[in-house]
Every structure is written in C-alpha cells, then in structure tokens.
Amino acid sequence: MWAYNETFYQIYPIGFCGAPVHNDGVTVPRIKKIGEWSEYLETLGIGSIILNPIFESDNHGYDTRDFKKIDCRLGTNDDFKEVCQTLHEHHVKIMLDGVFNHVGRGFWAFQDVQEKKWDSPYKDWFHISFDGNSCYNDGFWYEGWEGHFELVKLNLQNPAVVDYLLDCVRFWIEEFDIDGLRLDVAYSLDHNFMRRLRHFCEELKPGFALIGEVLFGDYNIIVNDEMLHSCTNYECYKGIYSSFNSMNMFEIAHSLNRQYGPEQWCIYRGKHLMNFVDNHDVTRIASILTNKNHLPLTYGILFGMPGIPCIYYGSEWGEEGVKAPDNDYALRPCFDAPKPNELTELIEKLIVIRRESDALCNGGYHNVVLTNHQLVFERRSDSERVLVAINAGDCDFTAGNGELNGDYTELITGETGNLSGSLNMPAYSIQYLKMN
Numbered sequence: 175m176w177a178y179n180e181t182f183y184q185i186y187p188i189g190f191c192g193a194p195v196h197n198d199g200v201t202v203p204r205i206k207k208i209g210e211w212s213e214y215l216e217t218l219g220i221g222s223i224i225l226n227p228i229f230e231s232d233n234h235g236y237d238t239r240d241f242k243k244i245d246c247r248l249g250t251n252d253d254f255k256e257v258c259q260t261l262h263e264h265h266v267k268i269m270l271d272g273v274f275n276h277v278g279r280g281f282w283a284f285q286d287v288q289e290k291k292w293d294s295p296y297k298d299w300f301h302i303s304f305d306g307n308s309c310y311n312d313g314f315w316y317e318g319w320e321g322h323f324e325l326v327k328l329n330l331q332n333p334a335v336v337d338y339l340l341d342c343v344r345f346w347i348e349e350f351d352i353d354g355l356r357l358d359v360a361y362s363l364d365h366n367f368m369r370r371l372r373h374f375c376e377e378l379k380p381g382f383a384l385i386g387e388v389l390f391g392d393y394n395i396i397v398n399d400e401m402l403h404s405c406t407n408y409e410c411y412k413g414i415y416s417s418f419n420s421m422n423m424f425e426i427a428h429s430l431n432r433q434y435g436p437e438q439w440c441i442y443r444g445k446h447l448m449n450f451v452d453n454h455d456v457t458r459i460a461s462i463l464t465n466k467n468h469l470p471l472t473y474g475i476l477f478g479m480p481g482i483p484c485i486y487y488g489s490e491w492g493e494e495g496v497k498a499p500d501n502d503y504a505l506r507p508c509f510d511a512p513k514p515n516e517l518t519e520l521i522e523k524l525i526v527i528r529r530e531s532d533a534l535c536n537g538g539y540h541n542v543v544l545t546n547h548q549l550v551f552e553r554r555s556d557s558e559r560v561l562v563a564i565n566a567g568d569c570d571f572t573a574g575n576g577e578l579n580g581d582y583t584e585l586i587t588g589e590t591g592n593l594s595g596s597l598n599m600p601a602y603s604i605q606y607l608k609m610n
Contacts, residue, residue, distance in 0.1 A: 175403055177354065177383040178446040179535045180221025181477075181525045182269070182484040186454040187228050188235055189506025190487060193247035196233050203249035209260035214512045219525035222267035224356050224385075224484065226454055228254065235271070236358065237278025237324055241342040251349065258350045267353035269383065270346060274339050275362045276318070276325040279310070284326050288312055299335050301327055319359070330364035339367075340374050347379050360386025360396055360405060368401040385448055385482075397445055407447035407481055409433070414451055414475055415459060418468040418566055423549040426475065427541050430551065434480045434539035442480075443538065449481040451489065454505055458486070458495040467602045470520055471564050474604030477524040478553065478562035480539050491515045520586075520604075527585045527606055533558035534606075543573040548599060552577070560585070561607040565599035573597045582607040 187193075191204035205228065215223065227235025230243045244254045258268055277284060283296035291297075291313060292304060306315030309323055319325040328335055346352050355375075357363060363386075375382040386396055386405040397405050410433070413426040433442040451459040451472045459472055469492055476483050488495075491513045495505045512518075528534045533553040537560070543550035547567035553560045561578070565571050578593045585606040599605065 175383060175446075176267070176381055177222065177385070177403060177482060179529055180267075180482070181219060181528065182222050182224050182448070182482060183215060183218070183220040183487065184224040184226070184450075184453055184484055185487045186226040186235075186506040187248055188226075188245070189454075189503070189508060191248055192508035193245070195503065197231065197239075197245070197247060199246060201246040201250065203253045205244065205248035205253050205257055209257040211512065212260045212264040212266060214514075215261075215266050216264040218490070218518070218522050219529065220266055220485075221529075222269055222353060222383075223261065224269045225271060226356075227271045227273055229273075232278040232280045232324070236273050236276070237280070238273055239278055239280040240282060241339070242345055255350055258352070262351065268350070269354040269356055269385070270350075270352050271358055272343070272355040273358045274328065274330070274367070275359045276327045279324055279326060281326065287314075298332050299329055301329055319362070330367040336367055336370060340371065343371070343375065344378060347375075347382070353379075353381075354383030354385065357384060357386040357402065360402065361388045361391065363396075365396070365401065368396060372401055393442060393445070393447060397442075397447070404446050404448050404482060406453075407433075407449050410447075410479065410481075411450055411456075414472050415462050418472065419462070419464050421566060422546055423544060423564070423566060424546065427544050427549055427551070430479055430539055431541055436538060436540055447481040448484050449476055449479060450484045450486065451476055452486045453484070454486065455497075455502065456505070457497045458489055458493060458505065460489065460492045461494040461496050467568070468566060470517055471566060471602065471604055473517075473521055473524060474562070474564050474606075475549075477521075477528045478534065478551070478560075478564075478606065480537075480553070483525075483528065485521065488513075490518045490521050492517050523586055524606075531558060531560060531585075531608070532556075533560040533608075542577050543575050543597075545571075547571070548573060550575070550578070550597065550599075559609040561597075561605070561609060563597060563599055563603070563605040563607065565601060565603045567601060569601050571599045571601075573599055581610040583610065584608075 191207050230240040230245045231237050286296050287294040301317035303315040317327040384402045386402045388405040389408050410429050413429040417426040532555045537553040537555035540552040550563045574596045578597045
C-alpha cells in the first residue's frame, strides 16, 4: 500500500480557499488555489493530500446536497479535474472526504421525502418515523447524527443507498482520478458497507486507499484486510501534546509501546495508523503547547513513530488556531500563500528521511531510554535500525543504556559518530541515528 510510505497533507478546502461559510449559490473557481500550491507540496515532499468536503453542501461541507457536484463556492467539476491533473503532475495523490454516514437537509433525496412524505421512493434511505415530528416541523421524525439534526443519517443497510454511494465513488475515480478516501466518522459506519466499499474500490482501482476517522475504541475492528487500510490515531495524538505539556514522556512512550511494542499483547503491530499533531477539528499544536521550544519536537516524534504522518495545512510553519466552543472557523483559515520557515525546513527533511527509511516506515517499536523529559526509542526492520532520541528538557542530558552501541549516521545533520553505551542529548533536541 503506497500510503504507508508517504506523508499526507490535510486541507479544509472551504476555509483554505476563502469560500463563504454558508452556501451563497454563487459559482467561483476558488478550488484552483489548491493547484497553485502543488509545486510547494511537491517540494515539501507530500505524497498525498486529504481534502475535507468539496461537494455541494448547505454550509460546512459535511451537510452534503449532491455527491456528484463540486460545491459552487469552490467552482465546477471541470475546475477540480484541472486541479487533480496538476497535483498528479507534481506527484501528489488525492484523497477525498467520503461523508457516507449522513447528508444535509438540502440533499436531493431528503428533499423529495419532505415534499412527498410516505409517497417518496427515498423514504427508506433514512431512519424516518411518520409518527413523530422533527425540530424543523417536517411532519416526520428522522435520526440526525449524534443529535445534530442538520445532518440527516443515511440508512447504510438499504442496498439502494449503498449502490448510490458506490456509484458516486466510481464517478469520483473516473472523473477526477482520485487515489483514496478518508471516511468521515468511520466509527459510525455499517461494517458490511465498509467491506463492500473496500472490495469495490480495489477492483475499480487497485491500490485505492481507505483511511477512517476513528476517535476511540479498538482500531482493529475496522482496520483489517477486509475493511480499511488505516485510521486516525487519536490515542497518540493526545499522548504527544500531553507528554510535552506535562513534561512526562512516559505517556506517549506507554501509548506507542501499547500499540506497537515487541510484547505479544501489543495491539497494532504491523498496522499503519494515521498520526497527526493537529487537524481541522482540534486546536493547532502551536496553540496547545505551553512551551514553544517543544513545537519541532512534536514533529520529531510524529515522523519517528510507527504509522503514517499527516500534516494539517499551515501547521508546518507553526500557524496558531484555537477551537471555539461553538465553531471551528479559527482552525480553517485562508492563507494567501505558503509561509515556510525553519520548522518547515525541518519537516521537509523529516519527510525525506522517513520515506527513504525501511525502519521508520515499516519497522517495529521498542523503548530504549525513558525519563520524564527524555525518550529514546528504536525502530528496527530486517534491513535497518534507527534510534529516535527526543530531549524535551531545557538542559543537555546524557542517556545511558547498553543498547546505545555502535557506529551511526545522524540522519538530520548527516554527522557520523560512535556510541559506546551512552548518548549526549542537547536541550530541546531531535536525533535520528541510523545505526551502521
């Protein structure tokens, strides 16, 4: 699976392209801006972008009206086709947001039910009761997603709904040549639907990647050979920023070992979960860290740990953004152009290092040195051994351990040296030591 060796870059198009928050019905080709960033993304080393919703919707994109039409605020289908061609020419793959759990109240089939009630051929596409009423006074009750009644839950156990959604996926592949899907709220999706989707996509476009949004629970339930290739690793997301803010590296080390460690009971060995330090739903990492010296170190862990790294647009240069109690607008800004800096340069190096390292892409995980402020872990495959060393403290530290032995090349700086039972870790440092 190509996705396991690549770094992803997540964009929330409605915000990124400066579109109105509410659908104003005016067609403007704002989505072309994504194509204008393709050279920057190629230089950064991005293997694929993840685009949050781009299809016609009522407001934020997750309230879909039409799965086969690009949102007019972003442009036309032809505009997006042009963007996809440009991205592919710059060796950047495209993953779209598959919002299959629910639609907006403006969705064409739901509007048919509003008009025709019992007589609508689409009444069984949703979870509807004509014995009740909705908060919108529709004359019937329907299930909304987690109590959000602007999001109408689809009935994925209805074969007609599944056939329709798969037909939309076929359309996206044939029309835009996309390479994968992020499945919104994958934890809510019908498992048989996901099995059918996996088989359908693999037959249509071998190597098509499916990555699910999962917040909690056992990821093995949906990340397996029958369903999804990967899912979001929220456990380690929390562990990364929390370890730095509490100056307790035991938290992230515990999560990583629990998931990927050498012991028989470790739960996700051999899997490639999607890792991130922020995204479109959470406060940006630059705003959540209490010590700004830790910002580069979070990426040191992100690219060194098992799984697939994903960067949220703007965070690669340390953009700030705080989630508000009632909206996410501050998390989804419009930038005139990329603003690369020293952090961006570091991330660019880490992307190359990881892509070219079998140990970092596919190797096992093992904690070597662990203190409150320092963490050294080993990534080892059959062909390579890499030590990742993070010092979150404000002073130098010398780590001692019998496993710290042998000649090495430091992959970030290119320096070479020899370890004989100890490793000097400068304050606020990241080291990737390839052991010879």
